[in-house]
Amino acid sequence: MPSRAGPHSPAGVGKSLPERGLLLLLMVFVFLEGSVLPLGAASSPDISHKENVDNHQVAAVVHNNTKKAFPVLDLDYKHVQTPFEISLWVLLASLMKLGFHLIPRLSGIVPESCLLITVGLLVGGLIKLAGEQVPPVLDSRLFFLCLLPPIILDAGYFLPIRAFMDNLGTILMFAVVGTLWNAFFIGGLLYAVCQIQPANPNPLHTLELLPCLLFGSIVSAVDPVAVLAVFEEIHINELLHILVFGESLLNDAVTVVLYHLFEEYSGQGTVTVMDCFLGVLSFLVVALGGVLVGAIYGILAAFTSRFASHTRVIEPLFVFVYSYMAYLSAEMFHLSGIMALIACGAVMRPYVEANISHKSHTTIKYFLKMWSSVSETLIFIFLGVATVDGPHAWNWTFVTVTVILCLVARVIGVIGLTYVINQFRIVKLTTKDQFIIAYGGLRGAIAFSLGFLLDKNHFPMREMFLTAIITVIFFTVFVQGMTIKPLVELLAVKKKQEAKRSINEEIHTQFLDHLLTGIEDICGHYGHHHWKDKLNRFNKKYVKKCLIAGERSREPQLIAFYHKMEMKQAIELVESGGGVNLPSAVPSTVSMQNIQPKKPPPAKPAERALPQLPRGREEEIRNILRGNLQRTRQRLRSYNRHTLVADPYEDGFGDFLLKKQKMIELEKKIKDMNNYLTVPAAPPDSPTMCRARLASDPQAYRGKPDSDNVPTIHVDLASPQSPDSVNMMDEFRRAGQQQKHQQQEENQGLMMKPPSGQSGPKKPGEADSDRDQQKLTRCLSDPGPSADEDEDEPFLP
Amino acid sequence: MGSSSSNMNHIPDAEELMQETGFSSAHLLRLYERFEFLDREKRGELTPDDFEAVGRLALNPIGGRIIGAFFSQGQETVDFASFVRILAHFRPADTNRRDGAPQDPANSRTRKLKFAFQLYDQDGDGMISRVELLQVLRAMMGIQVTEEQLQSIAERAIQEADLDRDDAISFDEFKKSLEKVNIDHKMSILFLR
Numbered sequence: 001m002p003s004r005a006g007p008h009s010p011a012g013v014g015k016s017l018p019e020r021g022l023l024l025l026l027m028v029f030v031f032l033e034g035s036v037l038p039l040g041a042a043s044s045p046d047i048s049h050k051e052n053v054d055n056h057q058v059a060a061v062v063h064n065n066t067k068k069a070f071p072v073l074d075l076d077y078k079h080v081q082t083p084f085e086i087s088l089w090v091l092l093a094s095l096m097k098l099g100f101h102l103i104p105r106l107s108g109i110v111p112e113s114c115l116l117i118t119v120g121l122l123v124g125g126l127i128k129l130a131g132e133q134v135p136p137v138l139d140s141r142l143f144f145l146c147l148l149p150p151i152i153l154d155a156g157y158f159l160p161i162r163a164f165m166d167n168l169g170t171i172l173m174f175a176v177v178g179t180l181w182n183a184f185f186i187g188g189l190l191y192a193v194c195q196i197q198p199a200n201p202n203p204l205h206t207l208e209l210l211p212c213l214l215f216g217s218i219v220s221a222v223d224p225v226a227v228l229a230v231f232e233e234i235h236i237n238e239l240l241h242i243l244v245f246g247e248s249l250l251n252d253a254v255t256v257v258l259y260h261l262f263e264e265y266s267g268q269g270t271v272t273v274m275d276c277f278l279g280v281l282s283f284l285v286v287a288l289g290g291v292l293v294g295a296i297y298g299i300l301a302a303f304t305s306r307f308a309s310h311t312r313v314i315e316p317l318f319v320f321v322y323s324y325m326a327y328l329s330a331e332m333f334h335l336s337g338i339m340a341l342i343a344c345g346a347v348m349r350p351y352v353e354a355n356i357s358h359k360s361h362t363t364i365k366y367f368l369k370m371w372s373s374v375s376e377t378l379i380f381i382f383l384g385v386a387t388v389d390g391p392h393a394w395n396w397t398f399v400t401v402t403v404i405l406c407l408v409a410r411v412i413g414v415i416g417l418t419y420v421i422n423q424f425r426i427v428k429l430t431t432k433d434q435f436i437i438a439y440g441g442l443r444g445a446i447a448f449s450l451g452f453l454l455d456k457n458h459f460p461m462r463e464m465f466l467t468a469i470i471t472v473i474f475f476t477v478f479v480q481g482m483t484i485k486p487l488v489e490l491l492a493v494k495k496k497q498e499a500k501r502s503i504n505e506e507i508h509t510q511f512l513d514h515l516l517t518g519i520e521d522i523c524g525h526y527g528h529h530h531w532k533d534k535l536n537r538f539n540k541k542y543v544k545k546c547l548i549a550g551e552r553s554r555e556p557q558l559i560a561f562y563h564k565m566e567m568k569q570a571i572e573l574v575e576s577g578g579g580v581n582l583p584s585a586v587p588s589t590v591s592m593q594n595i596q597p598k599k600p601p602p603a604k605p606a607e608r609a610l611p612q613l614p615r616g617r618e619e620e621i622r623n624i625l626r627g628n629l630q631r632t633r634q635r636l637r638s639y640n641r642h643t644l645v646a647d648p649y650e651d652g653f654g655d656f657l658l659k660k661q662k663m664i665e666l667e668k669k670i671k672d673m674n675n676y677l678t679v680p681a682a683p684p685d686s687p688t689m690c691r692a693r694l695a696s697d698p699q700a701y702r703g704k705p706d707s708d709n710v711p712t713i714h715v716d717l718a719s720p721q722s723p724d725s726v727n728m729m730d731e732f733r734r735a736g737q738q739q740k741h742q743q744q745e746e747n748q749g750l751m752m753k754p755p756s757g758q759s760g761p762k763k764p765g766e767a768d769s770d771r772d773q774q775k776l777t778r779c780l781s782d783p784g785p786s787a788d789e790d791e792d793e794p795f796l797p
Numbered sequence: 798m799g800s801s802s803s804n805m806n807h808i809p810d811a812e813e814l815m816q817e818t819g820f821s822s823a824h825l826l827r828l829y830e831r832f833e834f835l836d837r838e839k840r841g842e843l844t845p846d847d848f849e850a851v852g853r854l855a856l857n858p859i860g861g862r863i864i865g866a867f868f869s870q871g872q873e874t875v876d877f878a879s880f881v882r883i884l885a886h887f888r889p890a891d892t893n894r895r896d897g898a899p900q901d902p903a904n905s906r907t908r909k910l911k912f913a914f915q916l917y918d919q920d921g922d923g924m925i926s927r928v929e930l931l932q933v934l935r936a937m938m939g940i941q942v943t944e945e946q947l948q949s950i951a952e953r954a955i956q957e958a959d960l961d962r963d964d965a966i967s968f969d970e971f972k973k974s975l976e977k978v979n980i981d982h983k984m985s986i987l988f989l990r
Contacts, residue, residue, distance in 0.1 A: 424987070503950065503953050504958045504975070505977065505978055512913060522863070523884065525986065537856075562953065
């Protein structure tokens, strides 16, 4: 705990002075937080009093003309109260986040959510100690309208669509049937338990069936925020992650319907068959309506982004605003806002990403991660504060029975459903999987907010409900959250594979998709692949044309994937300083938008000429390149939402080392090379290689204009070295083989004209690369986290 | 399905096939019905024309190859047994081995991959050469892609997968490059359990 650890840091951990300072600051801050809020409450009567006095004085002035001193320094807290408090809370949340990572041991044992709740408890306690009214922070409106949407949008935008769709049936089963089962089981049994104990008159006896069922439906829903927070840290394999997480998202529809249904009819006391039927209908409307609303807004966003090429700076705004509007519109009609948000994010993403610039993409990613992080932190802190605050009515029976029933219901539900589901799955769910799914059913702040929304008049047992809900939340988050990590280790559950997709996987996966579709057609079976294929065709034929600007609408998935990979690799290589060794410039040959059609290379390739550099020149070039490149920290390959630290054990690192090795080999080859094969002349108007997005960036660089005697060295400016270096290496290899096989291969890599009387073709190239290096450092100042979670997912592959 | 047993008698070597491929009698029957549907001229065998009559295969970029895979070397026709044997590759893997099941069932991971590999490797030399890879890429991506782009992708793919530097992808290299993909999931049709 930062507040305890400040001045009493354990001697063993040699903390540096800045860290201690930060912890001290945190401690001070927490106290400040505790004191300012009551100040806010306290100062308002002060201010109003002062105003009264002033009024009197003014009135007196009218009569007496007495001058009062001009207030040089004044305290007017009321004026800024609300934004100030909000900022304080956000600041507290952010500093907490910082603080936790300074204590490595603790963050390894205890999940962040637990620590945050504890901090919330502390702050709430401080406020209460100060004798003031705890602000109603987990006000349902604030929660549902401000705190929840960023998290859900983040989840929806980066949802792994392929995994999600593959397991959609399973997820729906768990979300719908599972939640229904939980709700009725818990509600019903609670009612039964409350009815027994006839001996002593028990306040529980007054509890009727419908409120019990309502309570059951509130407490049975798995919470996406809690699941995200805990599962993120355990790095479990994708299947389980998407199952539990998908369930937590989709059960919102069920919860909304059940909640409204039982709330409506609790007053009346009876539910007829007609009502049940209406309930089912309502469920369909809520769920499908939510998805529809989301999809509509998603398409609108995609369509808008198509025209945004001239105002790149506000592109991210469209994504955020349309999504938020989708959420609000759905909430307006009492449809499922969460499903709307997910649908919106998932629908718009492939098209928006094809339209927007690279920087906008980074902005969107960063903003979403930032907001959702802060939101999540705030939610947990507020949970702690609200716990301290809320009027509690502790009832041993009710609470313990609730907790036990929650666990039991979850386990039975998962086992039963898996048994049914496994009949229909190709990859079956094992017992280990079932255990993790059951254990991962965490409850969170949504349950609390729903409980908070209950009307005291209709539900006299509201406090008891709230206490029970909080207990369940605490139990699941603390006990289950803390123990799930060791259990995952103990059971040796498969972890997440950190590797990025290779181009081979991509090609073969597409190939297999086509193969399976063909086989299904031969068998006359309209299966999974058939419908996927149909959807893909529809998408390609109609939708992409509408929603994606320009040439990119016709770009096959594989090309986009390939290009992304090259970009990433290039950025990596340059940042690590590995690309310095090559005198630049073999351009990448992947042509994108804004490329003029290339003339076919001459039928009879002339001699290939690799530049023959005098040794001194080479050295010079190398030094210049080395000097100008900014040595930034190795970017990490795949990342966790909350950490932006490179993990040296990630797969990409090994890959990168391999590349570095290749670079060194290549350098050697250049040194050895004296007499080598030559490259054919490049056609005078070689295509420029900027990506469409970079080209329209305000800071984009244009390729140098072609002129006849200048070797047409065009560098892909975000990646000056590596695709070139890779291609150069290929060229060498190919050239080497040529020596062996004596066959003319088409030149694909190099596009340099033979040095036609110039002192060194490198001269203009060098200047070029100089400038490029400097420009490059600007461009690379913030390429953003290279997450593999979103980069490599083709839409509907 | 009262007449199922009598229909089963029409299927030549039904028992043997079931044993070999692991299909249940219901599935075998369904496949036989499909076979008869495709075999419009009622010859008891299928020709490439019969396959091409399945309209959707024409839209499939590798439709021709798939049809070709049914006809082993030099053969003009496919009988029911071969038809079933090919389709047996696409059964989901058995989680529990039945007694008497063949040691290397058609739907094992290796066999599935081998089948896919053979679709790439048209000349049957056991290696996917650059040319063959280019053909596949060209087929999958149609006319929107320039030759240059295809070359880059093929180059990159071979570079990644080719571990022994012979500029072609052998079956082992192919297997290795797909080790992270759940082949059982990717290459199974639920229908054919």
